[in-house]
Amino acid sequence: MKQFLQVTGLLLVMFMFNSCGYNRMVALDEEVKSAWSQVENAYQRRADLVPNLVATVKGVANFEQETLTKVIEARSKATGVTIDPTKITPDAIQKFQEAQNELSGALSRLLVSVEKYPELKANQNFLELQSQLEGTENRISVERKKFNETVQAYNTYVRKFPANIIAGMFGFQQKGYFEADQGAEKAPTVDFGK
Amino acid sequence: MRMQFSATAVNPALVAVCLLLWAQLLFAQVPPRPNPPKLVNDLANVIPDDRETALEQKLVAYGDSTSTQIAVVTVESLGGDAPYNFAQEILEQWGVGQKEKDNGIVILVAPTERQTFISTGYGVESTLTDALSKRIIETVMIPNFRAGNYYEGIDQAVTAIFQVLSGQFVPESETGGNADAFVALFIFLIIILFIIIIVYSARNGGSGMGRTYSGRGVNNSGPVVIHWGDNDYGSFSGGFGSFGGFGGGSGGGGGAGGSW
Numbered sequence: 001m002k003q004f005l006q007v008t009g010l011l012l013v014m015f016m017f018n019s020c021g022y023n024r025m026v027a028l029d030e031e032v033k034s035a036w037s038q039v040e041n042a043y044q045r046r047a048d049l050v051p052n053l054v055a056t057v058k059g060v061a062n063f064e065q066e067t068l069t070k071v072i073e074a075r076s077k078a079t080g081v082t083i084d085p086t087k088i089t090p091d092a093i094q095k096f097q098e099a100q101n102e103l104s105g106a107l108s109r110l111l112v113s114v115e116k117y118p119e120l121k122a123n124q125n126f127l128e129l130q131s132q133l134e135g136t137e138n139r140i141s142v143e144r145k146k147f148n149e150t151v152q153a154y155n156t157y158v159r160k161f162p163a164n165i166i167a168g169m170f171g172f173q174q175k176g177y178f179e180a181d182q183g184a185e186k187a188p189t190v191d192f193g194k
Numbered sequence: 195m196r197m198q199f200s201a202t203a204v205n206p207a208l209v210a211v212c213l214l215l216w217a218q219l220l221f222a223q224v225p226p227r228p229n230p231p232k233l234v235n236d237l238a239n240v241i242p243d244d245r246e247t248a249l250e251q252k253l254v255a256y257g258d259s260t261s262t263q264i265a266v267v268t269v270e271s272l273g274g275d276a277p278y279n280f281a282q283e284i285l286e287q288w289g290v291g292q293k294e295k296d297n298g299i300v301i302l303v304a305p306t307e308r309q310t311f312i313s314t315g316y317g318v319e320s321t322l323t324d325a326l327s328k329r330i331i332e333t334v335m336i337p338n339f340r341a342g343n344y345y346e347g348i349d350q351a352v353t354a355i356f357q358v359l360s361g362q363f364v365p366e367s368e369t370g371g372n373a374d375a376f377v378a379l380f381i382f383l384i385i386i387l388f389i390i391i392i393v394y395s396a397r398n399g400g401s402g403m404g405r406t407y408s409g410r411g412v413n414n415s416g417p418v419v420i421h422w423g424d425n426d427y428g429s430f431s432g433g434f435g436s437f438g439g440f441g442g443g444s445g446g447g448g449g450a451g452g453s454w
Contacts, residue, residue: 038446128325131324135327135449138448
């Protein structure tokens with residue numbers, strides 16, 4: 001009899017978990033994590049391009065030192081801010097985004113000032129780096145979009161009744177979104193025309 | 195019990211983000227997946243019909259032999275969207291390339307906006323790098339497009355992509371790291387397999403091993419199920435030279451674009 005009760009209880013709990021979507025929450029949570037790792041990859045890819053870019057630009061006689069220093073600083077700041085994938089809170093995302101935006105800004109200034117150096121614009125190595133950087137900015141934007149979609153699915157699910165009760169019990173917090181960058185500042189510069 | 199998510203009904207920031215997401219969805223009005231599926235989708239009607247058939251067959255043959263799917267899409271309008279986003283949405287929504295390999299490529303041409311973009315799936319972006327895509331666009335596509343020769347530009351780009359993917363253009367960034375990781379994974383899998391076999395034979399006596407193997411044998415030699423419909427894995431759909439369907443590949447915005 002005792003065993004029967006135990007088994008029934010267990011089945012009941014399992015049923016409750018299923019109907020209240022515990023398993024679904026876990027699945028959605030995992031999706032968000034994997035989308036996040038793709039976002040991080042894309043940003044990492046950009047950070048990895050920077051040393052090469054700086055080295056190439058440096059090769060050109062008296063390139064503005066200040067612009068370069070700013071890029072290097074912003075890069076080290078940006079790579080210093082990482083997010084624990086189990087704690088993707090709105091706050092954490094915002095900090096991450098701020099640090100990365102700083103690098104975006106520094107890079108776009110660098111690319112604007114490149115316009116003044118025709119020898120650089122004819123440099124094959126630099127042109128390759130440019131197209132890589134352009135591709136990386138596209139990747140960042142795509143992965144952010146995908147991440148936002150998975151977070152949206154997760155947040156919607158976790159907030160609905162009765163899933164919100166289970167979510168509260170097991171600590172499935174709402175996760176943060178990437179917000180659109182201010183103005184048209186989004187990967188602007190990297191479209192250096194021809 | 196904490197009910198932390200019930201009361202936060204109106205969060206202005208969240209509403210703003212939702213609106214933005216919605217706007218983005220509206221923005222990316224990519225054409226629906228062609229039915230029946232085909233690789234050359236000349237929606238802007240800039241490729242002569244007989245050439246279109248030839249190109250389709252070329253791409254289908256390539257897809258059959260390599261499983262890499264290259265979709266050519268010309269559109270009348272991007273609807274204000276960025277070319278990279280438009281091409282990536284097509285790649286993703288149509289599912290160009292095989293699901294496990296993500297080896298799809300979309301060549302997007304928008305003659306009205308004079309924009310083009312080659313979008314690569316996750317699986318091909320390490321071979322067909324952004325820099326190589328850019329080079330193909332600038333050396334082959336744009337000069338032809340300027341002269342109004344859309345078919346020639348696209349066809350030559352396709353040929354160049356074949357060459358890149360078959361390794362005639364060696365990508366610049368090859369590292370040994372991947373190979374090492376692969377070997378490690380392989381060894382790991384063998385160890386796991388060993389443990390499983392040992393556990394099985396300990397449990398079932400000598401017959402355990404035999405069973406494990408016969409089980410796998412059936413799986414491997416079972417009939418190949420051919421699915422019909424949109425989510426096919428590049429299977430033949432009967433007739434000669436016709437395209438079997440997109441495989442559900444996905445991409446992360448890799449590739450390059452250009453305008454003329």
